[in-house]
Amino acid sequence: MPITIPMHTVARILGRHGLGRVSVEALPGGQINASYLVDEQYVLRVNLRPEEHGKLARERRVLEMLRDLMPVPHTIAYEGSSRLIPHEYMIQTFVPGESLLVRWGKADEAERASYLSQLATMLRRLHSVRLSGFGDPTNPRQGETWAALHARRAGHALQSARTAANVDPSLIDQVEQAIVHDSAALVGGYPSLTHGDLHFGNIHVDQGKVTGLLDFERAWAATPDWDLDQLVRFVNYPSIFASSAAEQSVGPVDLAEVIPALQSGYPDLFAVNSLQSRLRVYALEYELRALVSVRKRHNNNPDALRAVEARIRTTLSPEFPGF
Numbered sequence: 001m002p003i004t005i006p007m008h009t010v011a012r013i014l015g016r017h018g019l020g021r022v023s024v025e026a027l028p029g030g031q032i033n034a035s036y037l038v039d040e041q042y043v044l045r046v047n048l049r050p051e052e053h054g055k056l057a058r059e060r061r062v063l064e065m066l067r068d069l070m071p072v073p074h075t076i077a078y079e080g081s082s083r084l085i086p087h088e089y090m091i092q093t094f095v096p097g098e099s100l101l102v103r104w105g106k107a108d109e110a111e112r113a114s115y116l117s118q119l120a121t122m123l124r125r126l127h128s129v130r131l132s133g134f135g136d137p138t139n140p141r142q143g144e145t146w147a148a149l150h151a152r153r154a155g156h157a158l159q160s161a162r163t164a165a166n167v168d169p170s171l172i173d174q175v176e177q178a179i180v181h182d183s184a185a186l187v188g189g190y191p192s193l194t195h196g197d198l199h200f201g202n203i204h205v206d207q208g209k210v211t212g213l214l215d216f217e218r219a220w221a222a223t224p225d226w227d228l229d230q231l232v233r234f235v236n237y238p239s240i241f242a243s244s245a246a247e248q249s250v251g252p253v254d255l256a257e258v259i260p261a262l263q264s265g266y267p268d269l270f271a272v273n274s275l276q277s278r279l280r281v282y283a284l285e286y287e288l289r290a291l292v293s294v295r296k297r298h299n300n301n302p303d304a305l306r307a308v309e310a311r312i313r314t315t316l317s318p319e320f321p322g323f
Contacts, residue, residue, distance in 0.1 A: 004034055055218070060090060145187070157289050194220050
């Protein structure tokens, strides 16, 4: 089920901008924001997490950076003052088509290969945007290395996971040891614009063409392999990103060609020293935050906890990342 808000609240927003005169419908797929298709031309997105206020403002600025490089939505309106409603929101142009995750199960081999070739090209363009520092791409930190920034992120994630106290502490100890050991691999690298949440649910396609990359709210000034982290996670665990029956039908076996095709189409993304160690550090930080989310948002659901624990143990194994 999509995340929704009261329709009278939606009507207040749209009325302010003279929209919603033809149709308004909740969009499937939103796992964090409430999203609506408006008049079959626009998308309203409302950030319902107060602790993440400002992420849509960042997305608006990032989309401006990308307008001439690749197909992305255009921003029609943004409001972050909380005067009208107690949430930030933005209205964007609607990108035609369907998510690549929905389309994937219906596409033949040639169509899939074409999508992956187009994606590789778009990733090269995205990562060609060099920034002056790491962190928020619209206000990057000056003089801080990628290793230092990530050490701070990982330290916070470790402390948060220990506070959540929902798994055996010895497992967190193993994670910490691995992060300390592998973080040396993060030395070096240049700050590029990265998507931050790149998976097939955030890629729209229509009639054989990639029509848009969506949801840049987690865009980051990082080394390019930061985007590879989420792609590897998606390929190995697509159910995390699925929100409909059609998307749930896609499994890891169906995505086996994704990483090899991207490696062929964008070899520089993989030509990083100690890539396995780097990806392990990124993945472990993600899973530490997942443990906190299971407690905070899912009441320590046992199945969700077991899934995170299983992913952690796989990430700690020599076989990771599996390509």
